[in-house]
Amino acid sequence: MSLGFDGLGAAFFDGDSPEPQEVSLHIADGMLQIGLDHGPTLRWPVEDIRQLPDLAGNAGVVLRLTTDPVARLYLTDHAVLSHLPHLTRRAPPKGRGRLAAWALAAVAAVAVQIGFLIPLLADNLAGFIPPEGERALGEATFGQIREALDDTGLNPLPICEQPDGTAAIDRLVTRLGGARDFDRDVTVFVLDHPMVNAFALPGGFVVLFRGLIDAADGPDEVAAVLAHEIGHVISSDPTRHALRSAGSIGILGLLFGDFAGGAAVLLLTERLISAQYSQAAEKGADDFAHALLAQAGINPGALGDMFASMKAEYGDAEGVVAHFLSHPSLDERIQASRAVVDQDASYQASMTPQDWAALQNICNPAAS
Amino acid sequence: MGVEFTGRRGALFWLALKTGFFSILTLGFYRFWMKTRLRRWYWSAMRPGGHPLEYVGDPLEKLLGFFIAVVILTFYIGIVNLLLMFASFSVFNSSALGYVASFAGVIPLWFYARYRARRYVLARTRWRGVRFGLERGAWGYAIRALWYWFLTIVTLGALWPRMTFLLEKYKTDRTFFGSARMLQGGRWQMLYRAAAPFIAALIVLLGTGLWLFWLDPVFATGFENGAAVVEAVDGFFEGRMPVDNWSSPERLLLIPLALSGLLFGAIYYRWVSKRIMAQHKMAPGIQFDSQLSGVRVTFIYVLGNFIAYVMLVLGLVAMIFLGAFMFSDSLLFLTDMPGAQTALSLPRWVSIVLLAVMYLVFFLMWGVLYNTFVTFPLMRHMALTTSLPVTAGLPLISQRDRDAFAEAEGFAEALDLGAAI
Numbered sequence: 001m002s003l004g005f006d007g008l009g010a011a012f013f014d015g016d017s018p019e020p021q022e023v024s025l026h027i028a029d030g031m032l033q034i035g036l037d038h039g040p041t042l043r044w045p046v047e048d049i050r051q052l053p054d055l056a057g058n059a060g061v062v063l064r065l066t067t068d069p070v071a072r073l074y075l076t077d078h079a080v081l082s083h084l085p086h087l088t089r090r091a092p093p094k095g096r097g098r099l100a101a102w103a104l105a106a107v108a109a110v111a112v113q114i115g116f117l118i119p120l121l122a123d124n125l126a127g128f129i130p131p132e133g134e135r136a137l138g139e140a141t142f143g144q145i146r147e148a149l150d151d152t153g154l155n156p157l158p159i160c161e162q163p164d165g166t167a168a169i170d171r172l173v174t175r176l177g178g179a180r181d182f183d184r185d186v187t188v189f190v191l192d193h194p195m196v197n198a199f200a201l202p203g204g205f206v207v208l209f210r211g212l213i214d215a216a217d218g219p220d221e222v223a224a225v226l227a228h229e230i231g232h233v234i235s236s237d238p239t240r241h242a243l244r245s246a247g248s249i250g251i252l253g254l255l256f257g258d259f260a261g262g263a264a265v266l267l268l269t270e271r272l273i274s275a276q277y278s279q280a281a282e283k284g285a286d287d288f289a290h291a292l293l294a295q296a297g298i299n300p301g302a303l304g305d306m307f308a309s310m311k312a313e314y315g316d317a318e319g320v321v322a323h324f325l326s327h328p329s330l331d332e333r334i335q336a337s338r339a340v341v342d343q344d345a346s347y348q349a350s351m352t353p354q355d356w357a358a359l360q361n362i363c364n365p366a367a368s
Numbered sequence: 369m370g371v372e373f374t375g376r377r378g379a380l381f382w383l384a385l386k387t388g389f390f391s392i393l394t395l396g397f398y399r400f401w402m403k404t405r406l407r408r409w410y411w412s413a414m415r416p417g418g419h420p421l422e423y424v425g426d427p428l429e430k431l432l433g434f435f436i437a438v439v440i441l442t443f444y445i446g447i448v449n450l451l452l453m454f455a456s457f458s459v460f461n462s463s464a465l466g467y468v469a470s471f472a473g474v475i476p477l478w479f480y481a482r483y484r485a486r487r488y489v490l491a492r493t494r495w496r497g498v499r500f501g502l503e504r505g506a507w508g509y510a511i512r513a514l515w516y517w518f519l520t521i522v523t524l525g526a527l528w529p530r531m532t533f534l535l536e537k538y539k540t541d542r543t544f545f546g547s548a549r550m551l552q553g554g555r556w557q558m559l560y561r562a563a564a565p566f567i568a569a570l571i572v573l574l575g576t577g578l579w580l581f582w583l584d585p586v587f588a589t590g591f592e593n594g595a596a597v598v599e600a601v602d603g604f605f606e607g608r609m610p611v612d613n614w615s616s617p618e619r620l621l622l623i624p625l626a627l628s629g630l631l632f633g634a635i636y637y638r639w640v641s642k643r644i645m646a647q648h649k650m651a652p653g654i655q656f657d658s659q660l661s662g663v664r665v666t667f668i669y670v671l672g673n674f675i676a677y678v679m680l681v682l683g684l685v686a687m688i689f690l691g692a693f694m695f696s697d698s699l700l701f702l703t704d705m706p707g708a709q710t711a712l713s714l715p716r717w718v719s720i721v722l723l724a725v726m727y728l729v730f731f732l733m734w735g736v737l738y739n740t741f742v743t744f745p746l747m748r749h750m751a752l753t754t755s756l757p758v759t760a761g762l763p764l765i766s767q768r769d770r771d772a773f774a775e776a777e778g779f780a781e782a783l784d785l786g787a788a789i
Contacts, residue, residue, distance in 0.1 A: 011419065013497035016767045018546065020419065020496065052422065054383070054405045056375025056413035062420065070767060072497045074419055093428055102435035109439045113446045121447065125454045133457035247450035251442050 002028035006077040009060070012036060015070025023073070027083050034073060044073075051087040066091065114248050122243035126236045131203070134239055138203030141242070145207075146191065160190040160210060165362025168355035169226075172219075175350065176227055176296050186230055192363045196310055198225050200232035202239040210363045215309050220302035222359065223350035224293060224337075228303060231288030237281045286333055290340045299347035304337030369759045373751040374420075375413035380744050383409055384736040392728045400430040406739065407489075414751040416495060417759075425492035433488075448473055479510035483539070490543060491771035499768050503542040512538060529559035529641070536645050545651060546765040554648030562640035562662075566633025573626040580619055635669055636662040646754065653761015659753040668749065672742030676734050683730030691723055 004026050011020035012034055024035040031043040044065050052062040061081065063073040081087060129137070146156035169188050176182065185204045194211040201207065206229040208222070216222045232238060286303065293300040307330045351359070387402035404427045411423035452469045483506040490500040516531035533556035540552035639662050646658035 011496075013419075015497045017763065018496040018498045018765055019763050020417075052408070052412070054408035054412070055420065056379065056409045059374045060420075062412075062422065069770075070494075070497050070499075072422070072494075095428070095432070099428060099432050099435075102432055102439070106435040106438040106442075109442045113442050118446055118450060121450055125450070129454065129458050133459075137457050243450055243453060247446045247453075251446045 002026050002033075003083065005080050009076040011074045012042075013072045013074070015068065015072070020074075025075075025077070025080060027080070032080070032084070046084050047086050049084045049087065050089065051081070051084075053088070110251060113251055118244055118247035119240075122240045122247065125243060126239040129202075129239060134236075135203035137239065137242055138201040138205045141201050142189075142205055142207070145201075158192045160192050160363035162358070162362045162365065164358035165190070168351060168358045169362075171355060172223055172226065172351060173230075176223065176230065176292055176298075178296055182230060186233055188226065190362050198229050200229045200238050202236075202242055204233050206230065206233060213360060213362070217305060217309060218302075219349060219351035219356040219359070220298055221306040221309070223298055224289060224300070224303035224306055227289035227292040228285050230292065231285035232281065234288065235281070235284060237285070241281075282333075286336060290337065294340070294342070294345075296350070297345075297348050298350045299341060301338050301341040302350075304334040307334045307337070369417045369756040371751045371754045371756075372415040372418055373413055373748045374415060375409065377740055377744055380406075380409060381736060381740045384739040385732075388732040388735055392732055397431075400434070401427040403427075404430065410743070410747055411493065414747065416754075416756065419496050422494040423492060424494060425489070444477075445474075476510045476514060479513040480506045483509040486539065487771070495545070497767075498546040498765060499770070501544040501768050501771055502539070503544075505538070505542055509535070509538055529563060530556040532556075532641050533559055533645065540645075540649060544768055546768050548651040548654070548761065548765045550649060550651045552645060552649055554645065558644055558648075559637075559641045562637045562644055563633075565636045565662075566630065569626060569629030569633040572629060573623075576622045576626050580622070632666050635666045639665045643753075651761060653758065653764060654756060655758035657755050657757050658750075659755075660750060661753070664749055665746065668742065668745045672738065672745065675741045676737040679737055680730060680734045683726070683733065687723060687726050687730070690726065 004024075007022070007024045010023050010025065012023045013020065021039070022037040024037070026033040026035070027046065030046050032046055032049060034042040034044065036042070044063075048066045049063050050066060052064065055062060060074055060076050061078065063075060063084075065071060143156065146159075169190075173182050173186060173188060186206055187204055188206045188208065190208050190210060190213065193209045194214075195209045196211045196215045198206070198208045198212055206226065208225065208229075212225060213222055216225075289303055290300040293302065311330045311334075384402075384406060387398065387405055390398040391402050404423070404425050407423045407425060412420040414421050452473070456469065483502075487502040487504075487506070490502045493500045513531075513535060516527075516534060519527050520531050533552075533554075537552040540550050543550045639660060643658045643660040643662075646656050646660075649656040
């Protein structure tokens with residue numbers, strides 16, 4: 001039995017010439033018979049016929065044969081379609097092994113880059129940047145941070161520089177340094193911001209927030225944080241981190257392409273990477289601070305006390321969230337710090353009461 | 369032979385929304401499928417002589433190409449960026465040079481990738497079963513593009529039409545439909561016609577500037593420094609008109625007007641130059657013609673972008689409010705609202721995830737609206753205004769070989785050129 005269809009408007013393209021050929025269409029014996037008006041009748045097995053997907057409009061359909069990559073049949077009579085059973089069946093994907101190999105290579109290339117080559121290069125090159133270069137890098141970053149933290153969006157966050165307060169900081173740095181002279185390597189700034197935090201930047205910039213001084217329970221805790229940040233400066237962690245970011249940000253931008261602007265994913269991932277980096281560096285800086293404090297005759301447990309008050313302020317972050325914060329779990333660090341306290345030693349306060357008072361008022365012009 | 373355009377906006381909207389949604393769900397990996405499906409749809413909507421164009425690109429080959437490009441480019445971009453940053457701080461004590469150099473290093477690659485992407489798309493485009501194709505020559509294109517850009521910059525833009533024309537000619541003369549090679553006829557000087565509105569707008573802008581700040585200055589006394597300007601603008605928006613020594617400041621409105629003219633001129637040039645060049649494209653026994661309207665295209669751009677950006681801005685404002693609400697205790701007036709306490713007591717990471725999802729959704733909506741209100745009407749206008757007045761050469765054409773092209777448009781995708789269809 002043979003079924004006939006409307007061939008009006010239908011056209012066959014043989015895959016060689018762009019000339020449409022008029023056709024008559026029948027289905028018989030499981031074959032779509034395509035009768036060319038000026039030529040032979042072609043027979044396409046109905047189960048091997050596929051329909052081109054995502055065609056715009058309802059004006060027609062395009063059919064192809066799985067065994068012929070180029071021949072096309074353009075139809076306007078949709079009644080044919082119900083007789084073709086596998087119109088949307090997909091061909092088994094070709095070259096899966098090749099795809100998997102390149103996928104693996106891409107993942108490996110990125111992993112080697114971010115996890116090994118870039119850190120290696122950054123760590124080695126960080127030592128070769130001349131001090132002026134590091135300072136320029138630090139100044140640029142410091143400026144950006146001051147602008148980013150400002151709520152009004154007009155002026156950069158002010159630096160606190162009451163003379164008595166800065167003199168107190170200078171004396172503290174000298175005392176922490178002892179025989180080693182930190183004065184040339186380290187520049188300390190206090191920013192007028194309520195955040196309980198401190199950080200180091202390339203070029204020996206150490207930045208304390210006013211919030212940290214306010215939250216500190218006595219001068220030793222500030223001294224401990226300062227010693228910790230000096231530890232970062234001495235091992236040039238900030239410079240490495242800056243170089244490392246420069247390399248890895250470009251790569252991550254490459255990976256995520258223009259997908260949703262990429263920025264959000266980028267930021268999140270970069271944060272993850274730097275957090276992993278920082279955990280080792282934080283531990284090193286903690287150890288450095290313990291040694292420095294003990295050597296200057298200041299109670300190294302003060303670092304733990306500072307962390308304890310930070311924890312009281314913000315709570316501890318553990319689990320998933322901890323991974324995204326740059327600091328390892330505070331509890332571990334508090335314990336580590338208290339463990340190095342020598343019960344027999346006689347520690348002295350890091351500052352005189354006058355100096356401590358001056359530091360507490362460093363952001364307060366009325367006090368002096 | 370005319371070109372028809374079938375397909376409705378609504379259908380495209382759903383296709384873009386669906387595929388964009390999958391892209392977000394798969395952290396961007398579905399974007400290769402999204403792009404393929406959207407192209408299939410657009411291509412099949414354009415029907416010269418009533419028969420649809422066909423896009424036969426395969427998402428998996430795009431994915432493969434992307435992996436290949438990642439392998440090659442990670443080393444280039446990661447190491448080069450790091451070294452440039454190091455060099456610029458070691459030698460010049462500033463980061464600006466590093467950024468400029470790392471940007472400049474990518475420019476030749478960018479042109480290279482553009483040509484390769486075009487070659488891939490043409491190699492995967494068919495009409496009436498016959499393949500299009502583009503000959504090799506990506507580095508030649510990149511070198512020429514750099515040279516023409518250099519000449520354009522050196523001549524302050526006077527040779528811009530020459531660059532537009534010669535680059536288009538380079539590509540067109542290497543384009544095939546089956547066995548037929550295309551040819552870009554005409555001369556580059558003919559494109560100055562398309563630049564007329566831009567030049568006029570530029571003259572008006574310069575004249576306005578001259579009039580407002582030199583011949584009859586609005587600010588007769590001038591400003592002492594930047595702070596005074598901010599002060600004056602603040603005052604203006606707070607309803608104070610403190611400055612009685614300003615002479616008719618309403619003339620300042622001419623500046624945005626002239627700038628809009630400049631924007632119109634730029635869009636007009638881009639598209640009308642395409643039209644003029646299309647009118648001079650040919651193949652053996654085939655002629656092209658285009659009646660594209662620069663004004664219409666500008667209208668589509670302005671309206672479509674307005675719709676898409678309104679959506680984006682509304683979304684971002686909503687996000688900022690939500691963010692402020694979740695992360696700050698200072699918006700106390702909100703705590704009285706029903707449900708506020710639940711929202712405030714959410715763990716911080718839940719809020720972050722919520723914001724991230726919102727961010728992605730708004731960018732998805734922006735993309736969908738851009739497709740629906742910019743790309744769709746542009747494609748339709750381009751299709752309907754294009755025609756082939758002479759087609760006598762068609763029967764002489766036969767099929768060409770397949771261009772295997774392993775890396776597909778991987779470089780373009782990785783270098784962020786993928787935004788254009």
